[in-house]
Amino acid sequence: MRLDKRIAQLFGLSRRAAQQAVRQGQVDVNGQPCLEPALEVEPQAQLVYDANRPRAGTTARRLHVLYEDPQILIVNKPARVLTQPTPARERDTLLERAGRYLARKHGHKRPYVGIVHRLDQDTTGVILMVANARALRPFQAMFRAHAVERRYLGVVEGVFLAAPGRIDMPLVGDRGDGRRGVSRDPSLGVPAVTHFKVLETFGQTASMVECRLETGRTHQIRIHLAEIGHPVVG
Structure with missing residues (x-):
């Protein structure tokens, strides 16, 4: 069932009021704010x-630009924001924010924004985007070849x-319950290797x-660390 319809039923709102409540960030789904009535x-x-x-x-939806030139856009992705839409077609994603930013800055109605790599929704970190299609493949090839080293803190x-x-x-x-996980049969899984070191203990x-x-x-990181008995907090 659609979120706005459920909210209307549960809290005695009209359908329009329920949609407005969702879009205004007044509704949480499983502990996370959701801005998508559909x-x-x-x-x-x-x-x-x-x-x-x-x-x-709108201040919460602004784009934090770390570096920009005619080819690339490097931004900081906040937690709880998707890098790009899922099949549910969420509106407030990093991709959408970048598109609005470039549209305002350069006056293009539909500027090109290419996603080179992604971060999980709950992860905060640096994302590299490209501002034209010619730049996308070379950067994607660099990430596939591991020419760019990525480090994560948690x-x-x-x-x-x-x-x-x-x-x-x-x-x-x-893994048998509908969720991603470690394969007990190496022949069935895809290779995944994580290196870690401890920076501080509490x-x-x-x-x-x-x-x-x-x-x-x-x-990968969440699954691997949980598997060895150290799940990521939060």
Whole structure:
């Protein structure tokens, strides 16, 4: 069922009021703000409506540009923002923000924006985009060839007994419960290798780690660290 319809039913709103509440950032789906009234939600999804929450302003949707030239655009992706839309066609994505930024700056109605690589929705970090199609393939080839080194920082549960370390565990799209995970049969998974080292410990409860990827699989770091008993906090 559509999110706006569920919100209207659960909280006694009109359909239009429910759509407005979602677009204003007053609705959470499973603990995360959602701005898409047309999002299809599962029956068991946890929905929260806060009529007193301040409206999601345009300042929160601005693009944090780190570097720009006629070929490339390097930006900082905030947490909870998708790099690009999923089949649900979310509107407030990093790709959409970059398009609006370039449109305002250069006066083009539909500027070209190419995504070279992605970060998970809950990850904050640097994203490289290109401003013309000719620049896309060379940069994508560099990432595929691992000519660009990517490092990730995260806080995980627990304290490592041995570090630095290397995690070599193949991944599958469905580990048997519909979720991505480690393959117990190496012949069925895709190779995935993560290097890590501990930067700081917080008592006996948590550690800050730096991870470096040999491969770039979806949710690779989260899956690997959870598999060795140190899930990412949050």
